[in-house]
Amino acid sequence: MRAAYASAFDDANPLAALTVGERPEPELPEPDWVTVEVRASSLNHHDLWSLRGVGLSAGQLPMVLGCDAAGVDPSGAEVVVYPVVSDPGDPRGYSILSERHPGTLAERVAVPRANLVPKPAGVSFVDAACLPTAWLTAYRMLTTRGRVADGEAVLVQGAGGGVATAAVVLAVALGKRVYATSRDPGKRERIAELGATALESGARLPERVDVVIETVGAATFDHSLKSAAPGARIVVSGATSGYEPKVNLRRVFAMQLEILGSSMGTPGELADLLALCQERGIQPVVDRVYGFSEVEKAFARLHSGDLFGKVVLDHTR
Incomplete structure (x- = not known):
């Protein structure tokens, strides 16, 4: 073959x-x-x-x-x-x-x-x-690990990559307020077309968010911490810019933040993702x-x- x-x-x-x-x-x-x-x-x-x-x-x-x-x-x-x-x-x-x-x-x-x-x-x-790798990873980050709920806001760092772009589409389909960052003006324009508020990397958000989708790592992690609302979940599935960021632990415990690792998903979550795509016409x-x-x-x-x-x-x- x-x-x-x-x-x-x-x-x-x-x-x-x-x-x-x-x-x-x-x-x-x-x-x-x-x-x-x-x-x-x-x-x-x-x-x-x-x-x-x-x-x-x-x-x-x-x-x-x-x-x-x-x-x-x-x-x-x-x-x-x-x-x-x-x-x-x-x-x-x-x-x-x-x-x-x-x-x-x-x-x-x-x-x-x-x-x-x-x-x-x-x-x-x-x-x-x-769907089985990048999109399943994004789905698990938002739902199982991030526990995103009604009325919550989401920040996606480094939009344009496979997992990050999937997270934008899925979070928008789930009815969340979605902010997404990118250094590339062209990618910011395309992310905005998907329904997110597109911002330059490191830009101040209009509000603090409840869930951060973090795949970039060292270059964006401090911004993720600063953008997180009290009790927020920062979900990490990658570190393309480096895996040893400086972490302000005082902010972590004062804001009661959760930093959660995530990788892939389960067959049941893949079935749920497929059903969501069919039900809501997600492509x-x-x-x-x-x-x-x-x-x-x-x-x-x-x-x-x-x-x-x-x-x-x-x-x-």
Whole structure:
């Protein structure tokens, strides 16, 4: 079968480590695993890190890339693939597809049957393929971890990235007052079109917020603390600008703030996210859709950093 895979590691130029070619059909490591015919998949920065050698060893090469996919199971049912697999050998207790088991950037992928979430008829394969990683992370940050409630305000730092952009769309759909920051004027303009109040990074907000979605880290964390209302939840799922910010602990205890880590979500939360998208007509922000034959162009687009939203592969093209 045709697949996109890491054939080497190249930290300086990860695209040089990408190969597109034939790979063996997926193996089913356990009786409860099944093979899914992939109809659409989407790229994540996790794929670029894999090409750089982060989270993989040379002995695991070649490794099919990709975490996110939607497709058809052996019974013909339309499904979305939940990418987290139980892994006692990993310190986290789990691994993500393309870390230990071959990923989704292929014609077919093997996954545990329990990882198949029914795809609602009103959600396309392309849209569904955007959801399992970045969008699920944003959904969990807002709901399970952030416990966002009616009448509350949300700040999203670094809007334009995959998780941050998803958080803006979802928070707006949930009826919240949403503020979003970006250093890029073009991204601020596009964020405003999604329904948020777009501000320059570090700008003073019109009000203090109840939930902060933090994926940037050191560059924005002090602003997140200063923007938080008493009892607010600052939910962290990334640190692209550095993971050791200075933290004013006096503000943390005086304002009774919660700083919460978050990563991915559960199959049940993915099902809830899919239902929300169908019920409210939410469509993921898609930067560009490529046919699977254009996978190298898709990776180049992701690597460029110029994208706004998800890069998707339509496996039917």
